[in-house]
Amino acid sequence: MLAGNTAYELPGDFQSIATVSVSSGGAANVEFTSIPATYQHLQIRAITRETNATFPGFSYLQVNNDTGSNYAVHLLSANGSSASVGQATSQSIMYTGPVGSTTSNTFGSMIIDILDYTSTSKYKNFRYFTCATNNSSGEMRYGSGLWYSLNAITSIKLFGNNGNWQQYSHFALYGIKAV
Amino acid sequence: MPATYEPIATTTVSTASASVTMSSIPSTYTDLIVVAYATDSTSEGMGMYFNGDTGSNYSFMYFYDNGSGGVATGQNLNTTRINFSNLSSTISLYKAHILNYSNTTTFKTVFSNGGLAPEYVIAYSGNWRSTAAINSITFNVSSGTIGVGSIFTIYGIKAA
Numbered sequence: 001m002l003a004g005n006t007a008y009e010l011p012g013d014f015q016s017i018a019t020v021s022v023s024s025g026g027a028a029n030v031e032f033t034s035i036p037a038t039y040q041h042l043q044i045r046a047i048t049r050e051t052n053a054t055f056p057g058f059s060y061l062q063v064n065n066d067t068g069s070n071y072a073v074h075l076l077s078a079n080g081s082s083a084s085v086g087q088a089t090s091q092s093i094m095y096t097g098p099v100g101s102t103t104s105n106t107f108g109s110m111i112i113d114i115l116d117y118t119s120t121s122k123y124k125n126f127r128y129f130t131c132a133t134n135n136s137s138g139e140m141r142y143g144s145g146l147w148y149s150l151n152a153i154t155s156i157k158l159f160g161n162n163g164n165w166q167q168y169s170h171f172a173l174y175g176i177k178a179v
Numbered sequence: 180m181p182a183t184y185e186p187i188a189t190t191t192v193s194t195a196s197a198s199v200t201m202s203s204i205p206s207t208y209t210d211l212i213v214v215a216y217a218t219d220s221t222s223e224g225m226g227m228y229f230n231g232d233t234g235s236n237y238s239f240m241y242f243y244d245n246g247s248g249g250v251a252t253g254q255n256l257n258t259t260r261i262n263f264s265n266l267s268s269t270i271s272l273y274k275a276h277i278l279n280y281s282n283t284t285t286f287k288t289v290f291s292n293g294g295l296a297p298e299y300v301i302a303y304s305g306n307w308r309s310t311a312a313i314n315s316i317t318f319n320v321s322s323g324t325i326g327v328g329s330i331f332t333i334y335g336i337k338a339a
Contacts (some may be wrong), residue, residue, distance in 0.1 A: 017339065076250065078242035083251065107286065109278050133304050140302065170282075
């Protein structure tokens, strides 16, 4: 903070856990493993671009390598011309919305909050905001997700919906401490 | 454990003005978060542009709801700023995320959300078509002024 200034809000205990930068070869997925159980919540912050043939691309995730039909989402989506809502239950993946794709240098943004991820007494709630905008089109989504499991989350794998993550996609995982 | 999320600078508006610039933003973080707690004398909303670039190098879209009629959406292409709030003369709060702001290989993406209960809630996403690292942010209104007492705070988030 610059001398003489005071902050509007205190950030709290927000700590970096791991970061993945996709290299020139691309990546079929990005996975955070061995996530420590020492935080209250998690947050993923990313810029995203996949090898989809149209803009935008899309994304999804899986937790603890669970490929069963144990995910649900509920979302609000808009593309500048129309807005819509949707939901999906008993899915084998959790959809997380738009990412960058065909437009050069243009990446999507992704922030995902994962609440009480170590709880063994309740299903896990996710909240996400994803968007990808170029100079002619795009999409933005607010969504909530649910993983029907009482297991603590120890790994999260993120996928492009139609292809690989492209170079310079950048994913950072943070932990948020409680008192 | 080193600090990961920390305040960089805060500006409080002491004289109503059309714009506020926060400069010399260090490049040592991964993301920036802007918290604006502000008013606009004309209720036209506020935008942001980067590094003094007022060219038509920005695009943004948004959706909002005002409590009646359902969710609406819109977009502005090839414009001179990214809107990130729909301020009014009543003080309201907005938070904007600028991801990977200091990299020099990608265009920059921004998204924000906020609202003014009970009038509306709104979210924006936008991009700046530049690979330059962001080192200053200017907040401006199309006409009118940003009100006295408005507060802008920039935080940095540092990845491992």
